[in-house]
Amino acid sequence: MTEQHGVGERHLDALLEREVARFERTHQRSRKAHERARESMPRGVPLHWMANWPTPHPVYLDSAAGAELVDVDGHRYVDFCLGDTGAMFGHANPVVADAVAEQARAGCTTMLPTEDAAPIGEELARRFGLPFWQLATSATDANRFAIRIARITTGRDTVLVFNGKYHGSVDETQVALDGDRMVPQPGVAPNAVDWDRTTALVEFNDIDALERALSARDVACVLAEPAMTNCGVVPAEPGYHEALREITRRTGTLLIIDETHTISTGPGGYTRAYGLQPDMFVLGKSIAGGIPAAVYGMTAEVAEVFQRYTAKDGHRISHAGFGGTLAGNALTLRALRVTLEQVMTERAYTHMTALAERFERGVLDVIERYRLPWHVTRLGARVEYLFSSRAPRNGGEAKRFRVPKLEAAIHLHLLNRGVLLTPFHNMALMCPATTEADVDRHTAAFAECVGEVVA
Template sequence: MGLAGIIAREEARFRDTHAKSVAEAGALEAHWLFGAPFHWMKDWAAPAAIVAARGEGATLTDIDGNTYDDFCLGDTPGMFGHARPEIARAVAAQAARGATFMLPTEEAAEVGALLAERFGLPFWQTTLSASDANRALIRWARAVTKKPVIVVFDGCYHGMVEDCFVELRHGRTRSDAGLVGQALDITRTTRAVPFNDIGALEAALAQGDVAAVLAEPAMTNCGMILPEENFWKRAQALAKKAGALLIIDETHTLSVGWAGAAKERGLTPDALVVGKAIAGGFPAAVWGVTSELAEKIAAVPRSSGRSGIGTTLSGNAMGIAAIGATLRELATPEAYETMTRNGFELGEALWAVIKKHDLPWCVIHQGARIEIVFASVPPKNAAEMRPALAQHELNHALHLYLINRGVLIAPFHMMMLVCPATTSAQIDRLVAAVDSFASAYSQESAT
């Protein structure tokens, strides 16, 4: 029966051990479109939504009492662990004084200084999400350069930003199928190029109409794709020569190091976006710019309250408090040392399982983030990654198998993230579950 047999058995097992979640799914469907407060919550491999009860550190418990080793961590917002008391204290204290004023608080000055010290950019703004931050910087880039086009890398994802929903097929940029309900032709103002392809990037910039290159230091949403040696050194030089701004999105790659992957790789971007984990799971993001870009932004004519950039809740007092607590107490050098060590341990152990079973898979690893890719060698761009991601049945089967053995990883592909609270015992359980699946998969494939 192959993978279909594994999936059928695992779905039955899930229903037996998740009776309350299965029942709750009916209540959710009564009033929530797609059966959940947000439709991504239904993208897990389980036959019904896992209904969360609580989380603590690297552990999550559902309403059936099932406990999971959590390597998803909210798809990164919980990168420093669930229910951190530092965040709870900071947010509760500010809530008691007032949640939002559309005025800065005294702590805002200190938080700005902390951001500047850590990331090396002097001027900052806050938003509610990385989507908002990326959208704002695209707009500012076009305003200051007087150029209409942005360049992104094929397979990218920068949040719910219309300009980035493109893909490269047969050498041409086209709208991504995920861009639902879009009336305008995004390909007129966005170009996609393959990651790690300096020649393609140079050609895209040569037309002289590019306002900005927007990219992750390493791609994380089309599977994890690492930059080749010297790629970013050359790419940064090309952008500068073309008069295009370099915007780096660290939303996922903050897991690489204390100041993110850009600093680790020697990048000096014009602008930086950090979302998700920057506020310890509280909804907030930040974007920062160089002094030169800040001066150009400030010179752009705009009406007060009518720039079309930002929302009323951006920079709310509770978000500022959460960002401050994260920078001071959670995202410490010691936390990153632990996370990096745990990430290396997990990556090496998964490689051992793959070699043991002689599977045509590989492991891609950077910092606290690890991914199993269903390809024999690490892909260098989205075109090479897509065949691995297209193995939907295998992806579904392994995810569901892990869920039933008390392990959660990011539901979209085989991405794993460790936090400071992740233990060696949790890593061992994840590796054992992958090993057990590999044995079952091999046996099913042989029948």
Template sequence: MSQTIAGVPTDRLTAFAAREAQRYARSRPKSAKALADGAGTFLNDVPMHWMRDWPMPHLPLVAKAKGARITDIDGYGIDDFCLGDTGSMFGHSPKPVADAIRKQARNGLTYMLPTQSALEAGRLLTDCFGAFRWQIATTATDANRFAVRVARAVTGRPKVLVFNGCYHGTLDDTMVELAQGRTVNRPGLVGQVQDLSLGAVVCEFNDLAGVEAALAKGDVAAILTEPVMTNSCMVLPDPGFHDGLRALTQRYGTLLIMDETHTLSTGLGGYTRTHGLSPDMFVVGKCVAGGMPTAVWGMTEPVAARFATYDAARPAGHSGMGTTLSANPMQFACLVATLSKVMTEDAYAHMDKGAGRLAAALQASILSHGAPWHVVRVGARVEFICAPGPLRNGAEAATAHQPQVEAAMHTALLNRGCLIAPFHNMMLVSPATRPRQIDRLGLAFDEILSELFA
């Protein structure tokens, strides 16, 4: 009996992956030549190290992107369901954002002073996400870092609690995992010299008993969590989990920080507004300004008052928060355009309907071919997972991850004109995504499963 990976015979998967890789390499000679001629100036031939993690034989070079389509220099038009791994969740270059960029570019790019657009952005952020006292950053990593600093300052406690397998950008404090019940540094961290468990503790998602045991020690300043675990095999919260977290944090004097950088897909105002959550601090980045590098973070009025007391008493000196190019006028122009004209109820209704259509097509294909896989959706965000489900925590998500199968799927889908996220099987439906694009992805997925599960 032949061995299988995620239900696919290993020999069949190997042959399929090799054939799809050869097909891709033959089809994009211009990209291959351009990379061979010009990429050597970059470390490992890529401008950002994680670009090496795409599974294709070589990267395509993008010529242009508009709406939910990318065109590469070899002339291929690609239905884009990756959308910059959420950075372009509302489509590439939404017209209101592109117009705002052109207008602001004539008036300066950065000057360390606010504009009227900054005031308007603050009002719109509150209207959309709730009554938080806002600050602006450039990446969600920075926003999370600053939020954790404030939490430690106002509580006087050293630790942040995160969930096993979590994703909060490249914040050092979150680069930990659970190993045999202990919090340890994640393996593979570059240049890591500190024991991160001194400032962090890890629990499993959906484990309220584990969370309470950690909080009862009295040294946790904040829980930093996504409403839904992403950037792994997606894990949904159990019914009552978020209510339980809120109750526990209030009981033990711990702050609750909600990172919605990926779950903004849920609906207008993110998962927090859609499901009526009440965090002490709120973080969102990536697509909040329509693709312009921007993140926002905010705190409730009570937390802001506590921080004001702390701030007034601390010694003079650098706060350790803030970067020079953050809160620049281009960010505010794009925030206003996105929040007022792009991130709308109508846009989310289109996205939700399309994502439902996509999830149904993928699930139908999985069932028809008897694949031991499942589909998960959070609003406009859809993932197929190459294992049975549902998953409940990070340990189960790590086991469900099947890199060999996923890599073959990604390349095969791109050969059929569909791009999905490279690090996991994530797909987004944007306001610009059309039903025929969704149907093409569904047909491509079914064609691939027809071969893998023949």
């Protein structure tokens, strides 16, 4: 399996054995914390994803600041995971921390708006081009609400998504392709949703498949990342977004762009950088400095339907299936406004992107030195390497390009040398606090690891 990727199987097994032993020897306090937590929490963590690292047990955190983490055993890490994008603008940013502390003393949630609301809406409209906005507590919720609005607006049931995508835990999106057949994703109950009625699934970058799927004019919306990120970065091919927009408009299908990960592209996301024109737009995770928050924007036409529906026949409807008690609370609004105005700046992105380019060059140099059939893809401040000679064209290819054992070996080797990547794939993010020395530390550790496992 691994020989075709330029890696020796024996070398890889030996490296994994050594690194596991090293981790166990040096992370005793984390091990004890995990053993205790297992008595009251499945997998010993408050969110089961936290146990998905290639380690015998998770690393337990003591503190985080800027681009650095410290664990309970006293080890320091350069953090390129950044909370899987949730902390993309750094940990414990003092501007956000001070604003959150001030607002916490003035009240967190009251079911009343604050004067932060209008500046937030205006800034979101300026950045992303859509005039009307609402808040949610997560991108999952925002996607769920956007789908609901699309169904109300079009009178249609089906949402189309792309194989290998991730838009949170929205039930209708939990599908995968098995050959030409759509099936529930692993771990999802097959009786959860009538997927044949609610969902259509095609491969990304396949214009003909998209045309066929929308031709019956029964799809309410297409929910898409502008470049896929959940299975390894899958870039959009030239002309694909133009075709996606033309076909959706022609068939009366609303287009929802989810930029929760691709916000790494720039201050206005991929949407502003490449001139996309969605009907709705979703963004979560990183926009409030680590406070749970998401936003969803809409055109004036969609907003008119939304406003009419949520105050139907002149009667006030308390929620109409949208939002939640804590959505748009005062604490979130304060953190969101400060992040937009003072943290997610052009200057910050210039710094982050320059470091991502340095990271990319460092990885490419190692790949070329060892003549490996691997590649690197960058989306602004986000960099990812995958074990194929080119970027995947769609989610199916991306899945086939993954090599779990090799991935685990690289992650564990780096972690033991104080470098943290996102555990789900080989993704690295830069934040405003990341330095050239941090990037070079990854390059050196990566080169050491590759040198040990090449065939």
